[in-house]
Amino acid sequence: MGVPLYQAKAEFFKTLGHPARIRILELLSERDHAVHELLEKIAIEPSNLSQQLAVLRRTSLVVSHRHGGEVIYSVSVPEVRDLLVAARQILTGLINIAPDTEARPGEGPGTAVKARAAAR
Amino acid sequence: MGVPLYQAKAEFFKTLGHPARIRILELLSERDHAVHELLEKIAIEPSNLSQQLAVLRRTSLVVSHRHGGEVIYSVSVPEVRDLLVAARQILTGLINIAPDTEARPGEGPGTAVKARAAAR
DNA sequence: ACATGAGTTGCAGAGTTCTTCAAGTTGTGT
DNA sequence: ACACAACTTGAAGAACTCTGCAACTCATGT
Structure with missing residues (x-):
């Protein structure tokens, strides 16, 4: 077995250890949001939001897809x-x-x- | 209440975001442990363990008390x-x-x- | 073709966290 | 009183994360 589970768990909690990311997950667990919608509700720089979304994407907690000019995010794990x-x-x-x-x-x-x- | 809840949440998850601390909580949620018992089961330096225990103490996730020559730790929040x-x-x-x-x-x-x- | 809105990426400086070392405290046995 | 085990603390450097800037892509409207 490659990686001890407790280490994966720590990684996972680390991902949750940021106010903006918590905020994002809370909003997305209500409903899907486009990035500019998140931007309205969370007061941070666009690039910062994008970085935090990237972190969540990397851990597969959220997924994104384009819809015309916007990018829509959703949680991939409802739990x-x-x-x-x-x-x-x-x-x-x-x-x-x-x-x-x-x-x-x-x-x-x-x-x-x-x-x-x-x-x- | 001055502090947004999402920020407190992030702080909380940050506390969990470390392999040793996860390990400690897992062991303590089975039963109370003295520090030297934790030390046997988690392979880190004593001072490092102590530091991590201090982090958990600061957030009140665990409590400690002396029992003779040893210090016993327990989780304070069973959830x-x-x-x-x-x-x-x-x-x-x-x-x-x-x-x-x-x-x-x-x-x-x-x-x-x-x-x-x-x-x- | 061009301008514009919507997002993303790379990067650097600031800020945090981690790990280890050395030194200190507290209790037990002799 | 002394030595020893069990812990904790402080500090410092390495390692990592965060934020904002500038530069870039991609799709739509004119």
Whole structure:
């Protein structure tokens, strides 16, 4: 066997580890979008969007096809949606648990996740 | 709530985007482990392991406590396990869809994703 | 043929993350 | 008190990712 599964998993999560890419997947799991439509809803440079789409294409999470002047993107694996939902649940759970300090449930309400995210 | 959820999600996935950290979470979701036990099962430098554990601690995905001479780690959010399972399913699904398919039916399926992972 | 809108690609500088080394802490046994 | 095992921390260089710019392709309208 060539590559350990845990390594493939890490690669996969890395692909999801970018705000724009999350945004794209969320939008695409509602419905297909042309690039210029994504552009309206996500505030980044066209070339940047294109780069992020390329990342998602490389991992086959999305596929694209031309339709006249536009390029339409769709998710190729519908289960991605479930994954995003699962993530959101863990995340909201974490926010009420995260003691920024140390291992001690019952301690002050954590802001570790919030704070870190806010810091960027 | 100052932080867009999609950004927190990206942060969260970034945390999962490392082979050692995936490995750690997999082991910990079976049962609690002392650091030296993790060390036996994951082949990395002690200090590196410690760094990765620190990353997981910071996001509150795991918690630690001392027990005599050892430090015991446990997952603090059991749902993480579901997430890892979901990822594995998407991943195995992807392997049969991936683009540059030098896949040979009969043997370990598609290598597009795997190969990419191997290339790092 | 030309101009224009829609996307993509290559690239370089800025910014992050990874890994390892050396040094430090904490608890146990002698 | 000392040595030793079990961990953690800080720091630094290598490796990688991100972003925006300029240049390019491709299809449509004039």
